[in-house]
Amino acid sequence: MEKSLNMNQIKMDTTLQSSLGAQYQSQSADERRSMRDHIRDLAIRNVISVTFVKADGTVREMKCTLNSQYLPPPKLEDASAKQSSTVAESVAKEITEDSTMRVFDIHAQAWRSFRFDRLLSTAVAAVE
Numbered sequence: 001m002e003k004s005l006n007m008n009q010i011k012m013d014t015t016l017q018s019s020l021g022a023q024y025q026s027q028s029a030d031e032r033r034s035m036r037d038h039i040r041d042l043a044i045r046n047v048i049s050v051t052f053v054k055a056d057g058t059v060r061e062m063k064c065t066l067n068s069q070y071l072p073p074p075k076l077e078d079a080s081a082k083q084s085s086t087v088a089e090s091v092a093k094e095i096t097e098d099s100t101m102r103v104f105d106i107h108a109q110a111w112r113s114f115r116f117d118r119l120l121s122t123a124v125a126a127v128e
Contacts, residue, residue, distance in 0.1 A: 020119040021053070024099070032116070036099065039122055040066065043103055049125035050103070053118045062112060063125045064103035071104050 024032055042048050043066040051061045065071070099116040106127075 020121060021115075021117045024116045024119065032099065036101065036116060039116075040101065042122070042124060043067070043101075046124045047106060047127050049121075049123050050114055051120040051122075052114045053120065059120065062103075062105050062114070063107055063127075064105050064112065066103060070106055072109070 020035075024035055027035065039048070039050075043064065046067060047063055047065045047070065049061060049063050051059065054060050100113050101116065102111055102113045104110070105112045
């Protein structure tokens with residue numbers, strides 16, 4: 001039996017073929033690490049705009065950061081575990097091998113994540 005593709009899946013596949021995510025997937029492990037580090041460093045110093053394809057196929061733009069100026073204070077149970085490092089440094093170290101980065105969404109005022117292989121664009125964002 002032939003499997004049919006829905007239109008959202010086709011759109012997502014077409015969008016991802018010409019994106020940063022496609023570049024990311026075609027890079028060597030060292031190049032991928034360098035790209036992750038670059039985006040992480042931008043997020044630590046700035047608010048960045050990240051456009052990516054969500055798991056459901058929709059495109060999302062998110063203004064996010066790891067800059068401590070915009071982050072909420074750590075929860076009490078987290079404070080003792082993170083005495084020697086800032087929240088941003090701890091979160092930045094959480095980039096996993098499956099290439100997901102956790103960031104603070106400044107509009108939603110909540111922690112969110114995105115996958116590097118689904119990135120469409122990144123840029124330093126103006127803070128409103």
